[in-house]
Amino acid sequence: MTPAIALTGVRKRYDDFALHDIDLTLPRGQVMGLVGVNGAGKSSLLRMLMGLVRADGGEVEVLGQRLPQAQVAVKRQIGYASDDMRLYRGQTLRWHMDFIRSVYPEWDEPYAQTLLKRFDLRPQQALRGFSHGQRVKALLLLIFARHPRLLLLDEPTTGLDPVARGEVLDAIAEVLRDEERSILFSSHNTADIEQIADSITFLHAGKVIASRDKETFLDNWRRIVCRGAVTDALRMLPGMASIRDSAPMVELKTGAFDDSTLPALQALGLSVESEEPMPLEDIFVTTVRGSHNA
Numbered sequence: 333m334t335p336a337i338a339l340t341g342v343r344k345r346y347d348d349f350a351l352h353d354i355d356l357t358l359p360r361g362q363v364m365g366l367v368g369v370n371g372a373g374k375s376s377l378l379r380m381l382m383g384l385v386r387a388d389g390g391e392v393e394v395l396g397q398r399l400p401q402a403q404v405a406v407k408r409q410i411g412y413a414s415d416d417m418r419l420y421r422g423q424t425l426r427w428h429m430d431f432i433r434s435v436y437p438e439w440d441e442p443y444a445q446t447l448l449k450r451f452d453l454r455p456q457q458a459l460r461g462f463s464h465g466q467r468v469k470a471l472l473l474l475i476f477a478r479h480p481r482l483l484l485l486d487e488p489t490t491g492l493d494p495v496a497r498g499e500v501l502d503a504i505a506e507v508l509r510d511e512e513r514s515i516l517f518s519s520h521n522t523a524d525i526e527q528i529a530d531s532i533t534f535l536h537a538g539k540v541i542a543s544r545d546k547e548t549f550l551d552n553w554r555r556i557v558c559r560g561a562v563t564d565a566l567r568m569l570p571g572m573a574s575i576r577d578s579a580p581m582v583e584l585k586t587g588a589f590d591d592s593t594l595p596a597l598q599a600l601g602l603s604v605e606s607e608e609p610m611p612l613e614d615i616f617v618t619t620v621r622g623s624h625n626a
């Protein structure tokens with residue numbers, strides 16, 4: 333089966349920013365979390381997949397079709413949620429629902445009703461009276477109820493309170509029960525990504541600095557506290573991403589942890605006091621710092 337998204341060597345240059353040689357694959361039926369600091373290029377990448385921005389080079393394939401050639405056909409199968417999508421503030425949510433329903437025969441009214449209840453939205457209320465969280469939920473309802481095959485969600489949980497975030501993440505997880513649907517969503521919030529993503533991509537300064545399935549990411553990273561001295565041989569160990577020397581203790585962060593890591597440290601005269609998995613946020617920050625030093 334062709335992947336939902338396949339990017340090969342994709343480039344885009346603006347005056348003060350560029351996306352560099354992006355290679356990325358999202359298999360169908362999976363959720364990929366795109367993590368990056370402000371200005372990393374997340375929105376630019378999503379806009380490119382939606383056909384709103386044209387790549388300068390490389391190949392962009394969405395749902396098995398090349399962009400920009402197949403743009404019109406592909407766009408109908410994508411649900412895109414971002415700040416770019418403006419709802420009409422003077423119109424009600426019901427008006428928007430009827431509009432989408434008239435354009436998309438796939439519109440699923442019973443599911444829309446379920447989402448209205450779940451998100452606690454009033455369909456007869458004009459959008460101008462909605463809070464930020466209600467607007468985000470209204471936009472997601474309008475997208476989800478037409479069952480797009482690919483969802484591109486640009487920071488769907490930013491600015492939501494914890495309850496609304498939970499509702500939105502549950503709804504995203506539910507969309508995936510149908511195995512044909514795929515989701516690429518960007519967030520600053522690594523906890524959200526950790527919760528629902530199958531794979532994780534870190535984007536920094538327009539480059540993919542890491543992209544792996546979530547389990548591998550979390551399994552490969554460890555924070556290790558040892559007693560002993562920092563040596564060049566220690567710095568050269570594979571995957572060593574951070575070394576903090578607080579003699580006589582040393583704190584290490586490695587992105588290549590496996591059965592050989594602890595014996596290798598012992599062979600260098602270090603005695604391991606503790607070894608623990610790292611939260612995704614710490615992995616992200618350590619990876620970004622490592623990319624600056626590379």
Ligand SMILES: Nc1ncnc2c1ncn2[C@@H]1O[C@H](COP(=O)(O)OP(=O)(O)OP(=O)(O)O)[C@@H](O)[C@H]1O
Pocket residue numbers: 346347348349368369370371372373374375376377
């Ligand atoms: N049309 C454009 N013309 C010129 N520069 C642009 C354009 N679109 C985006 N950029 C630049 O590309 C860079 C990346 O922006 P982008 O919005 O993709 O980042 P982001 O990772 O989504 O950031 P944030 O988390 O703040 O939303 C920024 O420096 C931005 O100014």
